[in-house]
Amino acid sequence: MTKQYDVAVIGSGVIGSSIAYHLSESRQKEILVIDQAYPLSGTSGSTQAWVWVHNKTPSWYGELSMLSAELYPFLERKIGDVEYKRTGGIAPFFDESDRQSALRLAEQQAEVGIEIEVLSREQVLEMEPALSPDIVGATYSKIDGNVNPFRLVELYIRAAKKNDVQFSFYNPVIDIRKHKGMFEVTTRKGVFITKQLVLAAGPWSRSVGKFLGLDIPVKQVRGQVLVTEPLAPLIKHTIGGMRQADNGEVLIGYSKEEVGYDRRTTLDIIQDTAKMAVDYLPDLAKANIVRCFAGIRVMPNDGHPIIGPIPTIENAYIAVMHSGITLSPLVGTVMTELFEYRETSIDLEKLRLDRFKEFKISV
Amino acid sequence: MDESTIICKCEEINLAEIESAIQSGAHTFDDIKRITRCGMGPCQAKICSSLVREIISQSLEVSLSEIGLPRMRMPLKPTRIAALAGKETSSSVVSVFAESAPKEGDES
Numbered sequence: 483m484t485k486q487y488d489v490a491v492i493g494s495g496v497i498g499s500s501i502a503y504h505l506s507e508s509r510q511k512e513i514l515v516i517d518q519a520y521p522l523s524g525t526s527g528s529t530q531a532w533v534w535v536h537n538k539t540p541s542w543y544g545e546l547s548m549l550s551a552e553l554y555p556f557l558e559r560k561i562g563d564v565e566y567k568r569t570g571g572i573a574p575f576f577d578e579s580d581r582q583s584a585l586r587l588a589e590q591q592a593e594v595g596i597e598i599e600v601l602s603r604e605q606v607l608e609m610e611p612a613l614s615p616d617i618v619g620a621t622y623s624k625i626d627g628n629v630n631p632f633r634l635v636e637l638y639i640r641a642a643k644k645n646d647v648q649f650s651f652y653n654p655v656i657d658i659r660k661h662k663g664m665f666e667v668t669t670r671k672g673v674f675i676t677k678q679l680v681l682a683a684g685p686w687s688r689s690v691g692k693f694l695g696l697d698i699p700v701k702q703v704r705g706q707v708l709v710t711e712p713l714a715p716l717i718k719h720t721i722g723g724m725r726q727a728d729n730g731e732v733l734i735g736y737s738k739e740e741v742g743y744d745r746r747t748t749l750d751i752i753q754d755t756a757k758m759a760v761d762y763l764p765d766l767a768k769a770n771i772v773r774c775f776a777g778i779r780v781m782p783n784d785g786h787p788i789i790g791p792i793p794t795i796e797n798a799y800i801a802v803m804h805s806g807i808t809l810s811p812l813v814g815t816v817m818t819e820l821f822e823y824r825e826t827s828i829d830l831e832k833l834r835l836d837r838f839k840e841f842k843i844s845v
Numbered sequence: 846m847d848e849s850t851i852i853c854k855c856e857e858i859n860l861a862e863i864e865s866a867i868q869s870g871a872h873t874f875d876d877i878k879r880i881t882r883c884g885m886g887p888c889q890a891k892i893c894s895s896l897v898r899e900i901i902s903q904s905l906e907v908s909l910s911e912i913g914l915p916r917m918r919m920p921l922k923p924t925r926i927a928a929l930a931g932k933e934t935s936s937s938v939v940s941v942f943a944e945s946a947p948k949e950g951d952e953s
């Protein structure tokens with residue numbers, strides 16, 4: 483007889499792995515995670531991995547990011563060292579006229595408890611002497627930081643396996659049906675039966691949604707990142723646009739292109755990104771770039787996460803978002819609350835799938 | 846070759862680490878790379894890639910030709926940022942600050 487699962491999660495990126503791990507903590511459910519490839523082959527393995535809060539707007543979205551950032555130290559105590567560092571985050575600006583909007587940002591975010599300072603050039607340069615003197619100011623918050631995304635996903639999975647979660651890798655889901663209240667998930671390696679289903683397929687959410695007749699309103703947005711050779715400590719903070727990893731590499735990049743699922747790196751963006759690097763940190767001109775990579779952001783059409791039940795299909799859930807590295811501890815936590823208590827400690831109303839008019843038309 | 850033999854010189858990754866990645870389910874060079882950092886060093890896998898592919902081939906008993914090559918990325922050898930920094934700008938590289946800062950009259 484085919485084994486029946488309580489929950490099957492499609493996708494083992496940072497989101498699917500976090501949900502599986504958090505769900506497994508109470509060890510009450512038989513959980514299966516299915517991935518078409520190997521974890522980290524999707525967006526979670528080609529990311530900047532800032533745990534970034536302070537200029538996420540509107541402020542309710544900033545608040546979600548803050549709550550998630552606050553969970554990181556507890557998460558590390560449970561799953562191990564994911565190299566989370568609360569470095570503080572600096573977002574520089576180069577034009578004096580931006581100071582007004584910086585002050586407005588600080589005021590708005592203060593309403594939800596995100597503390598932002600608007601710094602003068604002197605204050606910025608005192609905190610980060612390597613930054614360019616052309617900078618006229620910056621917004622700064624203590625809450626921002628970064629994490630090692632490879633360690634993060636690996637340790638979510640390791641902790642989940644310890645709690646008896648089953649994983650099936652290199653195994654694409656090719657169809658999903660609902661039969662007598664159970665989902666039949668057809669994969670290359672066979673059919674799995676499950677009571678509840680979670681879609682966590684990142685940039686592939688649209689194609690996985692189609693198996694259930696859903697039109698998931700997400701876009702694919704490519705980002706390209708340059709990686710330097712390991713350098714002596716140059717910057718201490720996470721800077722909007724770049725960070726320095728534990729091993730000394732500086733990761734630079736903040737490009738956005740809608741080119742579908744195309745993970746090539748291109749010379750024009752590499753050149754522009756190199757220029758940005760030097761504009762921010764003049765000393766980087768002398769550093770060598772060792773590699774570049776590109777990742778595909780999954781961007782819901784209105785930019786905000788989609789988290790919660792799929793309104794038209796009982797027992798089906800979805801979690802898809804940009805900034806999933808920042809949000810993964812929170813997403814795992816609230817999805818678990820949803821499964822175990824049917825209610826959540828934060829209001830998921832704004833994150834519902836049926837807020838999109840595209841979705842309403844398709845059902 | 847024993848367990849402590851260094852396979853990836855740039856990142857100092859030994860045989861045991863590669864084998865444990867394969868045991869936990871990784872089957873391709875790039876998958877092993879993301880778990881162990883093997884191949885992410887300055888030589889960009891030029892030195893370690895054939896060795897790692899041989900280890901995969903032996904552990905999984907598949908022929909070498911079935912194991913994909915690592916994805917090659919620009920630049921193929923380390924290149925100075927100054928040399929890459931072009932003069933023109935493109936609208937695709939955006940400033941984090943400019944994107945999030947609320948404009949006059951925006952709703953919060």
Ligand SMILES: Cc1cc2nc3c(=O)[nH]c(=O)nc-3n(C[C@H](O)[C@H](O)[C@H](O)COP(=O)(O)OP(=O)(O)OC[C@H]3O[C@@H](n4cnc5c(N)ncnc54)[C@H](O)[C@@H]3O)c2cc1C
Pocket residue numbers: 492493494495496497498516517518519520521522523524525526527528529530531532533534653654655656682683684685686690704705706707776777778779780801802803804805806807808809
């Ligand atoms: C350049 C760049 C920089 C970024 N910077 C940051 C940052 O600084 N901070 C931050 O918080 N976020 C950042 N992000 C975003 C963040 O990386 C993503 O939000 C996050 O990785 C999404 O995780 P995921 O699990 O949803 O997707 P993925 O990691 O892509 O996981 C989805 C998984 O689903 C699997 N899958 C898909 N279809 C199927 C199928 N049919 N059957 C089985 N399995 C399937 C895939 O194989 C994949 O493993 C960045 C993204 C990019 C591209």
Ligand code: FES
Pocket residue numbers: 852853854855856883884885886887888889890891892893894
């Ligand atoms: S030897 Fe592996 S990257 Fe150079």
